[in-house]
Amino acid sequence: MILQKLLGIDLPIIQAPMAGVQGSALAIAVSNAGGLGSLPCALLGLEAMRQELSAIRAQTSRPFNVNFFCHTQPEPSVERDAIWRETLAPYFAEYGIDASAIAAGPGRFPFSAATADALNEFRPAVVSFHFGLPSADLLARVRSWGAKILSSATTVDEARWLEERGVDAVIAQGLEAGGHRGHFLSDDLDTQVGTFAFVPQIVKAVKIPVIATGGIADARGVAAAMALGAAGVQIGTAYMLCPEATTSAVHRAALKSDAARITALTNLFTGRPARGIVNRIMRELGPMSAAAPAFPLATAAIMPLRAKAESLGSGEFSPLWAGQNASGCKEVSASALTRELAAAVVDARY
Known part of the structure; x- marks a missing residue:
């Protein structure tokens, strides 16, 4: 007690x-x-x-x-952000997203x-x-x-x-x-x-x-x-x-599917390791990427991809946070x- x-x-x-x-x-x-x-x-x-x-x-x-x-909020790095956006460029092109129009943000x-x-x-x-x-x-x-x-x-x-x-x-x-x-x-x-x-x-x-x-x-x-x-x-x-x-x-x-059985720590969505259900971007870039800006600055560039994919019913670019046991x-x-x-x-x- x-x-x-x-x-x-x-x-x-x-x-x-x-x-x-x-x-x-x-x-x-x-x-x-x-x-x-x-x-x-x-x-x-x-x-x-x-x-x-x-x-x-x-x-x-x-x-x-x-x-x-x-x-502690990190100092934004133009170089790091450019590398991150270049890493995401094929996905921006696939979804018709103008990367130059994406504003930076703290997340x-x-x-x-x-x-x-x-x-x-x-x-x-x-x-x-x-x-x-x-x-x-x-x-x-x-x-x-x-x-x-x-x-x-x-x-x-x-x-x-x-x-x-x-x-x-x-x-x-x-x-x-x-x-x-x-x-x-x-x-x-x-x-x-x-x-x-x-x-x-x-x-x-x-x-x-x-x-x-x-x-x-x-x-x-x-x-x-x-x-x-x-x-x-x-x-x-x-x-x-x-x-x-x-x-x-x-x-x-995703939580109700077999996909929930496989989770991994990833820094792709925020810049800091967090556990989520493995999806397309985690598989293709690897769950941990040195290109991702420091937490929480990675969020801004990936948000438009998430929004576009979710509007089409897809969670392949979403942070599907979940623990290793979704059975409950x-x-x-x-x-x-x-x-x-x-x-x-x-x-x-x-």
Whole structure:
């Protein structure tokens, strides 16, 4: 019950924040079911964030999590961008896209003073971060609201680093997890291990609660993670077919197909490794490419390809984020799924 007491929730289930496939509706449903719903804000401008947070406040009185990225925006490189666009040139030609008309853009936004100012109006019960933590002064502002702070670790060293900086719980992200790797102390992907090998190591290394994530898709997986010492579980992929999710039609189709069995880490869509279902562009360019600009600058050039292909019913140029285990994806309400995921641990009275 340690995580439930810490976060003020009934069930040890956290809905993973999934930028691009969800908004407030999914977070509301999970929080109202007794879990911790999450709102991803990396793709939201300040006004859009306020609107989503207002919707959550209007529809639940339960705790919820607001999630942010903590990356450092890279300096744009004209040379790197030119190489990337040249790499994509055959696809632009195939779809009749004028590469010269594609504007550059940041793609993702890190937590900032302006974000903190806007968030101060809502003072959420839980704030989580990906790619480390924001600056000490920004973190102090979040703490001043009384918010509990979570952040992801992909190695034991990262977990210890987070504990030293006072996070309330650490999210142990296993290799199986969908979406972006949360690494921040090293870019070496070989340092990340599977969830069920990783969780016991972190539990042994830190004194704060550990939240397992990656490849957990049903009640048995939740129970297994907690048997290994996790205080709770964060789940993303399993929620992506719920009606409250905004997962696109092509993404839903991929999750329901045999293609979902094969995922890979790729930097093609954003410039940073993230796990998704293998599609045409990943097969033809290789999932990892040195030509891709630094995160998040790779996004701008590939967006028109994605939009054009999706308009034709194709997800071959889309970031089809998913973990290695999509078997738990169900077209049921997020409330029902949350209760189902927690059933085994509730019966065991963890």
